[in-house]
Amino acid sequence: MKNWWEGRTGREKVMVGAAGTLFAIAVIWQLVLQPAMMTLDQSKLNHERAAQTLARLDRIGSLIEQGEAISPHVTSAGSQDIAAAQSASLRMATEAGLAAVSAPISATSEFGVQFSDVSSPALFTWIEQVETALGVHVTSAKLQPNANGHLDASLKFRLDGVS
Structure with a gap:
């Protein structure tokens, strides 16, 4: 060598x-x-x-x-209207530390929520919680990455069983 x-x-x-x-x-x-x-x-x-x-x-x-009972927000999809579901979803976002605002929706059977600069794990965890607790499902989602490496998101939900 x-x-x-x-x-x-x-x-x-x-x-x-x-x-x-x-x-x-x-x-x-x-x-x-x-x-x-x-x-x-x-x-x-x-x-x-x-x-x-x-x-x-x-x-x-x-x-x-404080002596409060802990239970799911909604027990059945039929016991709630769209406005209550949207309000509950915004409250859940606030509780999770996410800044969410109502999104205008033209359909009466849907509600929308918008996020800006949210991490994807936090967003998808919140979506899972909302779907489970409120008896809703996502009908459309627009997710766009932003300059911070997070997401800007616009989501539409519909109550399960509502057509």
């Missing part, structure tokens, strides 16, 4: 050295840096979910300490 290396010209030695350096950088990137960055991103998402869950549990704990 030593004879082979000594038989190389100066230019070949530089090129082999550059290729070896690039290979080492690629290996370090693939085996160390990229997995570490992916783990960090996943940890940030997990932390955000945990913080939201803790906030909900703290809120529930304070309600229990």
Whole structure:
């Protein structure tokens, strides 16, 4: 090997050295840096979910300490109108720490909610909670990424069983 290396010209030695350096950088990137960055991103998402869950549990704990009963917002889809569902969904968004506003809808059997600069995990967690608690389902959603890496969203909901 030593004879082979000594038989190389100066230019070949530089090129082999550059290729070896690039290979080492690629290996370090693939085996160390990229997995570490992916783990960090996943940890940030997990932390955000945990913080939201803790906030909900703290809120529930304070309600229990005040003697309030904890129950779903709505027990059946037929027991609620669109205005009440929209109001409850906005309240749930506020409780989850999300800034939501009513969105104008032309149909009388639907309601809309708009968000700006919301993280996708928080938004989808909220949607799941609204669908479960209020007996509604999403009929349309417009999601657009913004410059902050979050979403601007406009959602339309309809009560389950309402046509």
